[in-house]
Amino acid sequence: MILARTLIDVRPLRTSPAFRRLLIGRTVSVLGGFMSMVTVMYQVWDMTHSTVWSGAVGLAQALPTVLFGLFAGSLADRGDRRRIYLANTVGQAVCALLLAVQGFTGRVPVAGVLALVAAQSGFGAVAGPAAGTFVPRLLPKEQVAAGLALNQVSFQSTMLVGPALGGLLLGWLGVGACYLVDALSFAVTFHSAVGLPELQPEGEPSRAGLNGVLDGLRFLAGHRVVRGALITDLAATVLSMPMSLFPLVNAERFGGSPRTLGLFLSAVAVGGVTGSALSGAATRWGRSGPVMLCGAATWGGALALFGLTTSPWAGMGLLALAGAADTTSVISRGTIVQTRTPDALLGRVTAAEQIVGQAGPNLGNLRGGLVAGWTSGAAALVSGGLLCLLAVVFVGATTPELRTDADR
CATH class of the missing domain: 1.20.1250.20 (MFS general substrate transporter like domains)
Structure with missing residues (x-):
């Protein structure tokens, strides 16, 4: 059972x-x-x-x-x-x-x-x-x-x-x-x-052109829970996206083998599939806010620990954990957006979520590459993971609805 x-x-x-x-x-x-x-x-x-x-x-x-x-x-x-x-x-x-x-x-x-x-x-x-x-x-x-x-x-x-x-x-x-x-x-x-x-759309249709766009942005700015969900996603991607750092960390810590690099990339995806397959408890619980915050924090913490490990097997385990946590956070964030946004605004809010999903990882990979160029791949991973953790804690502290409210 x-x-x-x-x-x-x-x-x-x-x-x-x-x-x-x-x-x-x-x-x-x-x-x-x-x-x-x-x-x-x-x-x-x-x-x-x-x-x-x-x-x-x-x-x-x-x-x-x-x-x-x-x-x-x-x-x-x-x-x-x-x-x-x-x-x-x-x-x-x-x-x-x-x-x-x-x-x-x-x-x-x-x-x-x-x-x-x-x-x-x-x-x-x-x-x-x-x-x-x-x-x-x-x-x-x-x-x-x-x-x-x-x-x-x-x-x-x-x-x-x-x-x-x-x-x-x-x-x-x-x-x-x-x-x-x-x-x-x-x-x-x-x-x-x-x-x-x-x-x-159910409700008043969007106004044409820029006015409709601005209405959607005003909703995002004013709705604390939906805004917090998108900020959490930005924190996870912009501050701690690790993909651009894998080749450098592989060379610094694990001998530079292409097989190891491929396994690192696969480990995140395997973790994501596993997290989706075992998502029943989280989706049935009905509290997407806490699940999203915990998932994003686990993503950042696992990547910070990956930046410290010298064992490739431990590293793959941490990356799989990060992938599972990220998938859980993504599902929960989507649930918040879908259930808290009025239907008449859902297209615009979904579009904003789509843009965050496109731009965030690219900016995160750029940030990681720049920090690694100044320091090292490991330092970029650890600092990014810790910054993600701090940002998630800040979002949770300033948005109590994400910590306590059930899905409605």
Whole structure:
């Protein structure tokens, strides 16, 4: 009985056929997206052998979300979110098909490839806030956390499997075939959502243009719990994101073996999958605030200890713990956003959460690299982890609602 309550809560799969279809479609699409990510990185490097162009791939993927995300959220709060999601899924599929065509022909310059990647990311930036409103409309409030946990375990699992499948398919069939698989994955996503009912915002629709965006920002500034949740995420990512430090720490502490480096990267993902799979107790408890704060604090503490360890096995254990804690914190933060935000504002708040998720890790990796350049990789890890801990303690101390209130 205790084990059953610890395992991930699968009630949403039984009670909501619409959620079940969406989860399947999302899983297939994200799997195709990770395969496509490996493909574009490989293609750009093969075309240019330039780290500058390779780095530009990440910029092409992230910049549309940061630039257009809040306006996309305002759009999602003005019209039928189902139609917005379907239209932009078609846009993503068309971009993937064009990438497949250029992959088969090899006649598009690297700038054209990146333009298609940016266009696909732009459609995704609009679809994301609309999709972020689906779970609380399809599930009863007491199952929202469980639904988000199922989404998270799907994402973490595809993150483990997708790049490897992409590499295999690249070797067997080439660049064009990988992009074509991504395009077909959007067809599954479209089919999973086309049967949804009309999903108009509940309440007063968003005002047009900048006014609607400013209304969303005013809500974020004034709602202490939702604001605290997003600040906690920023603390965890900007202050202590470790990925850029792994190669340096591996060389400083563990002999620089590429196998060790790969295991460090995998350990975080394995911890994330495990944390999602064992999220049942946290999602059933109904107190997302304390769970989120504890998860973010554990993430920072585990990374600080990783910066001190000299044992690769202990290091992998700490990274797995960090990955599990981060996933638990992400699920809890999403639950807070979904249950505390009025439906009429949910598209804009989801867009802000999406931007934090895109920008935070990139800024965190930059911060880690700069601090490591002044000191060492270990010092950057330890200081980042401790700063994260302090920031989480500050958020908890100044936002008592996060420490005490149950999900409502």
